[in-house]
Amino acid sequence: MYNELIKASSNTSLDHTVLSASEPPNTVEQPDNDLLYEAIRKGDLERTQLLIEEGLVLHSDQYTPLMLACFYGHLELAKLFYKDNAINERDVYGNTALIHAAWNGHTEVVQWLISAGADINAVNISADSALLVALRFEHPETARYLLTQDTIQTDVPNSLSYEPLVIALVHGYLDIVERLYNNHVDLNKQYTENNTLLHMCAMVNNLPSMHWLLEHGANPWVSNGNHMTPVRIAASRGYTEMVSSLIAKMKNHHHFSEELDYILLGAACQGYGEIIDLVLAHKHHFPNIMMQVALLQATVTNNWTMVAKLLDINPGKALKRINKHYDYGDFEYNYGNTLLHSAAVNGHLQMVQNLIAHGAKASARNYNNDTVLHCAVRSGNIDLVRWLCNQYMPVNQQNEQGNTPLHLAVKLNNLPMVRCLLLHGSSYKIENKQKNSAEFLAKRNPELDQLFQEMRAKDLKHFGINDLHLAAATHEEKALLQILPLHHDFSLKSEDGLTPIQIAAHMGNSGTLAIMLLWEAKGDKKAARILAKELKEHYEAKSSAYLGITNAIKSIDSFPAHRLDALIKLYNSCQYPNVENKPVHDERTVQNSSPRWRGFFCVDNRSSSSITEEIEEDSENEIKSVASQNH
Incomplete structure (x- = not known):
């Protein structure tokens, strides 16, 4: 249950082929010392003609000179290389000259190619047409021109099943969406990982597109393959306005109260307090499991503001939740750690201080019999260990393996920590269940061994004291x-x-x-x-x-x-x-x-x-x- 809730609150990413994050390349593979390639890339018409007259050809057979000229947007060079039977030739990836021109948004070149007979519906090996490529790489003007052509096919999906409408919606080109939309379009269709169009808009925080979808009947209650509704995704990413709009749309549904639980969880795990406030405007009592998971995640991520906010939701249960031993399946905190243990094992000094100030039991042990000091030593944070020791934390308590915090510090070869623990009264004679004392374990490290010898002799001039x-x-x-x-x-x-x-x-x-x-x-x-x-x-x-x-x-x-x-x-x-x-x-x-x-x-x-x-x-x-x- 706990693992499922954590997954349900995580940030799942949208496939990169839909998003604008993958910018179109501004170059294609260039062979070394290819003079003709360089001349075409620069758009140097005179030099290109000279090199052709001298018999130079491209060193690569992966693309033609026409494709290069279209890719870089050089219309005059494209006309130079134009041949009737070559305009629809393809490179090794199936791209035509038209797709190359659309790739970088060279609308003028696209217009000329179409007038010269280029196949407007040709697709590459990914089933991407010129229209899909123009939309994917955010060239709406090119896409708008392509849509003026009577012969263009607008509902053909690519290899990932994305139609042009999907990509136009994700990027917010609503005028293009209106051209592509008809009554046969299923706005609740599920794509990669069962994401609907609403999921995709939630992932990129596209509020106008989300509103358009809701106005045209899209269902906000559909869950994707990760059991995430669009509003849960928006909450886990901190998109406050989008969450507010979706809540307003969903509030009369009989599952609304349960959905608020997940919204709170997603927002809390990622630290978005404003979204918590939106939830609290509708509900103040939440299942214990949700609160516990949210508190633990906020603690692990060192977000005290969120921990305090969650504890304030039900102050009467705050102390019990602080000192609860968390044990959830095979999750990494299945050793019965309290919030204090979880903060300590992650080295969060301020979180530890705040939890103790709010009633956390400094003497608590987890299921491995670890004290908070054991966990702090494992974190490697010397400042945390020093602070705990200076709160008179017992330093000689043993866990299930018989190890004291000093044993752990020695195993980590952490000299400052060993020195600190020794000065605070850690016994170097206590043996663990393997009959090893910390002093014996230290013999593997000459520096540590010297430290123990000095402690035994009470020669502490190297212990940072005056x-x-x-x-x-x-x-x-x-x-x-x-x-x-x-x-x-x-x-x-x-x-x-x-x-x-x-x-x-x-x-x-x-x-x-x-x-x-x-x-x-x-x-x-x-x-x-x-x-x-x-x-x-x-x-x-x-x-x-x-x-x-x-x-x-x-x-x-x-x-x-x-x-x-x-x-x-x-x-x-x-x-x-x-x-x-x-x-x-x-x-x-x-x-x-x-x-x-x-x-x-x-x-x-x-x-x-x-x-x-x-x-x-x-x-x-x-x-x-x-x-x-x-x-």
């Missing part, structure tokens, strides 16, 4: 304190959107995390615990970040008073009024800490007051030094 993030990533509390006087803005984010506090949490560095939380709380343990608990709420209970924050809370509770006093004084010293409260680039590498930082972490019986004095004095001197450098 000095403060690097210090937070290590267990070395002394390294963090060494850099705090110069870098203490914990709101700074890495390339992957992580703050230093988040880095420390994901790395499970409870000691450095406790110091940063106390710093943010200005030394207030209670406030630091509140910050930690708020952060903790975003993570899964078994994640490294959750455990790291849990241990950080314990570290905050047991943080020695003398160390807390020293940290508060260090914090206050960094608020020195002559120094701008912003990060200062520090070229120094974070090495083993100085004696004063070792003193800060002493837990022996040294008095806290002596440590505080040392910290305060050294910190103030360093701040003044930095201030003097800045001035």
